[in-house]
Amino acid sequence: MLIKVLGSGAGGGLPQWNCNCANCSQARARTGPLKPRTQSSIAVSENGDDWVLINASPDILTQLRAHAELQPARALRDSGIAAVMLCDAQIDHVTGLLMLRERTTPLPLYATQPVLDDLSSALPLVPLLSHYCGVDQHAIALGEPFTIAPLTGLRFTAIAIDSAPPPYSPHRGSPVTGDNVAFVIEDVATSATAFYAPGLVRTSPSILAAMQSARLVLVDGTFWTDTEMIDLGLSSKRAAEMGHLAQCIVNGEPGMIDLLDSLPSATRKVLIHINNTNPILDLRSDAYAIVRAHGIDIAEDGMELQV
Template sequence: MQIHVLGAGAGGGFPQWNCNCPNCDGLRKGTIKAKRRTQSSICVSGDGINWVLFNTSPDILQQIQEFPPLQPARAIRDSGIVGIVLIDAQIDHTTGLLMLREGQVKREIWCTDMVYQDLTTGNPLLNILGHYCGVNHHPIAVDGQTTFEIPGAANLRFTAVALKSAAPPYSPHRNDPHPGDTIGVLIEDTKTGKKCWYSPGLGEIEPHLPPLLEQADCIMVDGTFWTNTEMIDMGLMTKTARSIGHLPQSGEGGMMEALSPYKKARKVLIHINNTNPILREDSAERAELERHGIEVAYDGMDIVL
């Protein structure tokens, strides 16, 4: 299984266009040791030719231009993307669908019924695509038992589970969470038996997750915030990380502690907010992650299982 990180940043990327926090200001001025990051997305392949795209960020065109396997190579118009899996209906994970509107071949999209509802009502991106390339929607079950495969994605099998989270602000059920608003996915290479767990939005380790995490050879999870009060402390928000569905890395019950039981897995953080000090490659926070055996994803990172 090949996993390619197209984008490792949270919404807005890094640096964020309107942010003058120490990280963003430092990166623009070249005074900190850090890499630019586009908004989070990965693609996965079992044969190195046909790829499944997880989420479509607003930066998708740049991401495709920087990764040749997704580019046209077999016909006058085509792509290495054989299917798209949406983890949620958030803007930073779905807006890129509008950038993939060209062509006569319908986009093959796998998502939960809740995500499909949000993207045909509150933010009707899929309806808009119907006026261009069109969409084939494939529902995803979230019971942790039902697997699915994507035609053309050789040797790959997927299992999804619901994660506790809030729907996007534009969702008709914003204040009434439903299973399937956000999912985590176990990706399996049926040829080698290797598995990757992917959940860029993870608010807590719920009881049904450890059995899935224990199977994983790579755990790629939410790296949004370092502390629970990061945005409050900077005067940027009045809500905690946990209250908006992100498990911070530090503190009691944080991501470092939560990942400690999974010794065999390669552990990688993705969806990293521009304010997070782990973006600084020489920071004390990055060093602490490394002591816990946890990596920080970056655009262009490749993982082979």
Template sequence: MKIHILGSAAGGGFPQWNCNCGNCKGLRDGSIRAQARTQSSIALSENGQDWVLINASPDILKQINDAPALQPARAVRDSGIAAVLLMDAQIDHVTGLLMLRERSMPLPLYATEQVLADLSTGLPITRVLSHYCGISANPITPDGKPFFIAPLERTVFSAITLSSKAPPYSPHRNDPHPGDNIGLQVTSKKSGRTLFYAPGLGNLTEVVEAAMQNADILMVDGTFWTEEEMIALGLSKKPASAMGHLSQSGPGGMIEVLDRMQAQRKILIHINNSNPILREDSRERAILREHGIEVAADGMEIEL
């Protein structure tokens, strides 16, 4: 099983188009050691030709251009994208679907009933696409039970409910429902190894912790370093938890959580432009290295 990280940043990417924080300004003028990142998405394949996208970011066209395997060119018009699975209905995870409208056949889309509802009402992407390629909706239930996505025959998927935030255009924004956000377990039947993927993770439940304990590779929420990060920089009035994210540092933070996990690789993804771990020579990046935690980057490839 091949895992290709298409994008590793949080919403807005890095640098964010309208942000002049130290990170974004520093990347633009070359005064910091860091690399640009597009908005988070990964792709999975068994054969290197047929891929399942996990989320479809607004940066999908650049991501496809940077990942030639997603365009295997078996016909005059062709794509290696066989299906898309959505973790939630957030703008930075779904609006790339609109860029796939030129498909000749309906796009297989896997998502919970809650996400499919949000994408037909509050942000009516599926309704828009009905005028183009169309969507073949495949509802999934976050109950931990296995399901499969063609053409990946040797890959077992299962989804579990996460405690996080639905998007602002969802009726569940302040009334969370199971299925607004999911964590994903992906197991290769060939290797027997499991990935746990959760780019948005507000806090841990017993079910989530058990899934993380059973994973060989963890790829989890790396949005903020501190709870008050956005407030301290004058970028928002909300702390990390109010945005549905568990910060890395401090008591109960993601570092502490990952320290008790047995996974062979622990990777942070969905990194906000404000996060100091984006600086390769920062004290915060050094702390992560001390704990055996990696920082995802666009183009990173992993074998499961």
């Protein structure tokens, strides 16, 4: 199984277009070691030609241009994207669907029913795309493994996570199961698994079991502290209120570093969906040194992960 990190940043990427925090300023000026990052998305393949795109970032065209192998050129009009699968209906994970409208056949789209409902009504991307390439919708049943043709050597399982739907959703104030999911990706031939959750605020028995058995854990690295955005004067919300477990201890409770420390030592642990304010992005920072000392990697655009 091959996983490509197409985008490693949180919403807005790095630098964010309207942000002048220390990280964005340095990334924009290119005066330090901070690398630009597009908004989070990964691609998974078993053969290097056919890929499942997990989340469709607004930066998708930039990401596809950076990865020529996702364009195998088997015909005059072609793409390596066999299907798109969604963790949620957040703007930074779905608006890239619009950039795939030139497809010559309906786009296979895999998501839970609550996500498909949001994309059919409140943010009507599905009916909009029906006027272009069309959408072949597949409702994901939680906890039930499935395959996506032609990648039959990979098996996917969605696990519900505790988080809110996007602000535009009609059930923003009353979340339903399936608004947000993590994915377990299994190589059928070897039984090796990868766990992917770009947004994770707390664990459950099923989430913890999936993480403990995975060879690769690619997980929420959005914020360093729970009050990061408040301390910088950029928001009034804590990380947990935005659906993210900070890396540091939160009110005496374990943070993401503690959670990853509890996993088997052989597990490769990688933080993804990193907000532009997070100090771990600066290779000279104490935060970066701490994360690396715990054996945790920090995702970059273009990173390749073999499972």
